[in-house]
Amino acid sequence: MDPDEFEHASRAVLERYPGDERGRMLHAPGLKTAGTFYAFATGDALVVKLPAARVTELIATGEGRPCEPRPGRPMRQWVCLTPAGRDAGTAYLLEAREFVTGLREREGARQ
Template sequence: MTERTEARFEALVDELATLDGVTVPSAQGARRFGSDALKVDDRIFAMLSDGRLVVKLPRARVDELVAAGEGERYDAGRGRPMREWLALDSGSALPWARLAREAYAFVRS
């Protein structure tokens, strides 16, 4: 993961930290799944994985973004892509903040 990617994610965390119910990643504590994630009401809505932004969105929205070549369904290492999770392609021009806010609204609903 590049410093630029990490800085971009940190800026996203700073931007979304004030949203209602949001918990930001902690530099302390156990290193487990979701420890580097943005959460709302204790549920993950955005995280950084392998240098890519991963967001939870409605399945139809993920299908749309995958079809447009903006990313792929996220696979958490179990060999099964997750239907409601998008791993944004590093070359995508889509703004991270917009997608993360979409994910926040989806998970919060």
Template structure:
């Protein structure tokens, strides 16, 4: 498990009182103000975050993620992070938190 894994990042946000745990489509997830903003991914302990659609496209174009498509159809506002950098994963997680918290 890397420092950028869903489990490590989720534990930190929950401990700080910034998020609560839940499940979404059978996967562990994080919520803020009742809205889902992060989840465990398809492979291992990957991180999936909710971002504005344009930001998802930017990250995909830059090669730092892929559209999250659990049933084969991509979710427009969800990005599965493929950049293994823990720093990058944290940045996107906080961006997702800000996006749903408004």
């Protein structure tokens, strides 16, 4: 995902969720909610945090590839994607945000 597409998709999400923030993750521009990152862009990839089963599905279908900042050490629940356009990028960002906010809610309910 080129930087302009990431910027456009990010802006769409931030307009919908003005409490979310921009930040840097692994030296790359990213998005976070309540201090938790759910996406960042690096090179030509959009990297999003999703449930492990969804990550496995995206990799199996060829839509995604493991996020491996260090070769051979994939980040759990993160997947690299090359969305086909801005709308697809925005949809992945929203999916990742939904996952991260749901995790936080489930963790809060356990305490």
